[in-house]
Amino acid sequence: MIGLHTGRTGMSDTEDLKSAARLSRDDRIRAILVAARGVLARKGYEAFLTTDVADVCRISEGTIYRYFPTKRDLLIRVAEDWFAEVIALEPKTPRSQGTQEQLKHFIAHCLAVVRKEPSLTRFILLELRSDPAYRSMRVFELNRQFTSKVVKVLRDAVESGEIRNDVPLPLLRDMVFGGLEHATWAYLRGEGDFSTENVAAGLARVIYRGMAAHPAAARYDELAGVIDRLEAIAETLGGR
């Protein structure tokens, strides 16, 4: 009576071998989530079928609905868990780095995340973000948490006087994430690719340069020569 749904999986994925046994509630949930993430990653959310998940888990569809009220709920849970992992696994930026470097590193990290899981990214960007209930979802909170890294770096810089305060931080955040998202769409569409380095460096540079309190200091090298000479002269003259 077990395994009626076999024989039609058709796709000898790796997940195919596990389970088939009676699992504890938590283990089953975990197994379903793993399977669902796989299906989502492979097929994209438009083609996501609960049947596929059941097949991979070697359980009946009914079992999925024992734990998830709705296909959409399952999908949301997958996205949330993934997002939470992403945040948890986020590499700590060395505190020693400068603001711009920190920005760049974080952006590069985001781009790596997108590159690794385009389907998950697409799902969140296209399905969840546009949902009227988005703000009440955990993904929203997680996203807030995730993007707040940028805000924090910038706020610190504002407080230390390193950058200006004449543009709202949320807007800067939007430029960062909007910019990286746009730079990424061709890849998400399955077409081209993007240069993590270039995008990260470019975004960080524009944001930082655009907000730097002391552009002279910020790009000291560019002006250092001129200023040095001017100051030398001034001193010479004044010292007389």
Added chain:
Amino acid sequence: MIGLHTGRTGMSDTEDLKSAARLSRDDRIRAILVAARGVLARKGYEAFLTTDVADVCRISEGTIYRYFPTKRDLLIRVAEDWFAEVIALEPKTPRSQGTQEQLKHFIAHCLAVVRKEPSLTRFILLELRSDPAYRSMRVFELNRQFTSKVVKVLRDAVESGEIRNDVPLPLLRDMVFGGLEHATWAYLRGEGDFSTENVAAGLARVIYRGMAAHPAAARYDELAGVIDRLEAIAETLGGR
């Protein structure tokens, strides 16, 4: 959806005053497009029904398929036409303005467009942009054309030496449009609103400041101290 229990549906077809006109091919297409745009604007693409379009036009669904192979094709055509209009109606920015001002004005224009047609915007952002065939659509070309305004302004500034060339223009464009898109999502979701002025001003400022070739010149005051002293000294010396 149809009032089956009224017993009066569809039997007074003859007295419909504005219907049944046998239109020329072009007029019919135009009528369908107008109706479809209205439905799309009103209901959003998720709830867009071919039936509704037929009802508004007072034609049968079949007729729609005489002119549009697919619901999706119709929708795409609606989006394209709209986009083309938006471009055509785009107010010419006074050439006299400076780069930053031009940016700001254009961004403000974009935001006005979004505010006016959230459903159309959503459709393009969520449905078309993520379509694997996006790049071969006319919308893609139109979008390119539309956004090229920003690129052009920036390129001119690069060429005149006003701004630097160390960040690829497409990335700057992505920051502009990504930033404005992100700043706009809550509104598109039907929740909040956005300040056209603040967003436009902020984006333009960061982009411009971030790219300005002569930050010293651009923000003269930062060097003013040195120069003041130099001039004072020079005067002193000259006064000798």
Added chain:
Amino acid sequence: MIGLHTGRTGMSDTEDLKSAARLSRDDRIRAILVAARGVLARKGYEAFLTTDVADVCRISEGTIYRYFPTKRDLLIRVAEDWFAEVIALEPKTPRSQGTQEQLKHFIAHCLAVVRKEPSLTRFILLELRSDPAYRSMRVFELNRQFTSKVVKVLRDAVESGEIRNDVPLPLLRDMVFGGLEHATWAYLRGEGDFSTENVAAGLARVIYRGMAAHPAAARYDELAGVIDRLEAIAETLGGR
């Protein structure tokens, strides 16, 4: 491509032969209603399947849903139409008859209706009457119209002074229809039968007798003894 659903009907009912052609909207609706009534009558509402209806009509289930938003709506429509027919076909009671006879005849008619269509009756009694929305349905109105016959007869009798006014007419109506319903349940359950004549006569008698304004006149025989003796005596005396 037509007739895909053939070959599984399994029940060579009479309805099976008709249709199979492209019908006009109204004809199709009519055909579906006929088929649905047949299925309802045959299987009862608990076992009513839209598939069966489609099979009988030789159409796809989708076609049914073109005309009826819901299975339940179809069922309700069937019940309503049936009820309307019942009312339309109701034999006019000869005006010449007395109140009690009119009651009896009408009750007998009701019982005949129940006997003829137990499934329809069950559906209305068990499904519709208990629906919270019952009062806003057309069946409710039809039922009101149907049962009002009893109320009317009684009201006339009240107004002519033939029967009393000390019990609310709705309650009398409830006794009539409640009584006949109860007397009918075994039959509706598929068990026994009922005697139309006995039930109709009994109900009419109790209601009439219970409400008659002049019981003495109505049952003259009870005073006959006294009067007989009086007349006998009178005759004796007169004979003197």
Added chain:
Amino acid sequence: MIGLHTGRTGMSDTEDLKSAARLSRDDRIRAILVAARGVLARKGYEAFLTTDVADVCRISEGTIYRYFPTKRDLLIRVAEDWFAEVIALEPKTPRSQGTQEQLKHFIAHCLAVVRKEPSLTRFILLELRSDPAYRSMRVFELNRQFTSKVVKVLRDAVESGEIRNDVPLPLLRDMVFGGLEHATWAYLRGEGDFSTENVAAGLARVIYRGMAAHPAAARYDELAGVIDRLEAIAETLGGR
């Protein structure tokens, strides 16, 4: 239905104070029945879920099936037990009262029962009574027992010559219960209410009046004068 996103469900089982008691077979059955009655009363039988019962009892669903072969069996048992209680708790009518008063009191009692437990009533009326197996259920027997009170009162009256015998007692019983049921439907539907006093008084009056053997006696005042005088005359004349 289950709070999947809380991540805290079901892990504090140990601190449940009133749970987990391993009950004796009879106690467990009793507990289930109590819980089930509560759920039935609260939700109605259409929304009755075995899960709910298990939750209330703090047992697993499986345990329910140890004691009741079927959800329906459980429900039937609940109805039966309830009905038996109703009968057991039925207030004894003072023997001293007249027939009509006894009827009225009993009907009022029935109405009170309905008002108190509409869900149980609905279940019996809609689900059990229409079941083909109804006659072999204990509810049927209990119902017979319950309604026999009316039959008994009437039979006594027949035997004492107080009421006639020209309408079968079961039909009278059907009028009583059918009438009270109909008068009660709006309430059972959750809409309106009913007047216990009016319904009880009305039903009793019609039944009694309709069956009274000596309407003169029943409404003595109406005829008493006439009859007295006639009898007096007869005696006078005859006595001569």
Added chain:
DNA sequence: GATGAATGAGACTTCATTCAT
């Protein structure tokens, strides 16, 4: 040029019941 009746594939979901532990 227009109609509009018909399609049809299948996704999602429910919940009483079972049975291995």
Added chain:
DNA sequence: AATGAATGAAGTCTCATTCAT
């Protein structure tokens, strides 16, 4: 005595698209 994970059989409903007239 109790658990609770797993089942699975259906049934409803949607709507873009087709094609005979």
